[in-house]
Amino acid sequence: MLAVTDNAVAVIRDLTGQQNLPDGAGVRIASDPTQGALTMSLATSPQEGDQVVDTSGARLFLDGEAARVLDDKSLDAAVDANGAVQFEVGEQLS
Template sequence: MLTLTENAANVIRNITGQQDMPAGTGLRIAATDEGALNLNLSPEPEEGDQVVDDSGVRLFLDSDAAVMLDDKALDAAVDADGSVQFALAEQSEESGEAQ
């Protein structure tokens, strides 16, 4: 199952916790036909989504994304301009954290 680094959890928590976001909003990750991933904020999961609750953060994974990300860890960073960059890493076998 997809895990989050502490950085990713903090970034997503900050985004979804903004005043104009409904309670329960999460980051939805969906696979495209080309094998890429789309990330969007969603007030709730869509039918068939896998819901990941990790460190107070909700992720909604469509079925294809859930398979693609099963052994991955999501990381995030914010640059000097305030832009968020997400990255995927392999999970370590022992802790489930990013390597």
């Protein structure tokens, strides 16, 4: 299952809090077959079939392909000096 770092938890909770989203909202990661990539967006709730990853109140909703691709990965995040959020996917540390 996707591991979420403390930094990513803080960023996700901040993003969902700033947007005045309802309790239970999170970040959805979905596959984009036309681009051969994953996309991220804010979501009020998971879509049918999504895997829900809840880490200390930071919720991620993964569609089936994203869950498969990210199963053994770790999600980290940072905010730069201009306030731009950057997420990074890496290998899980044992």
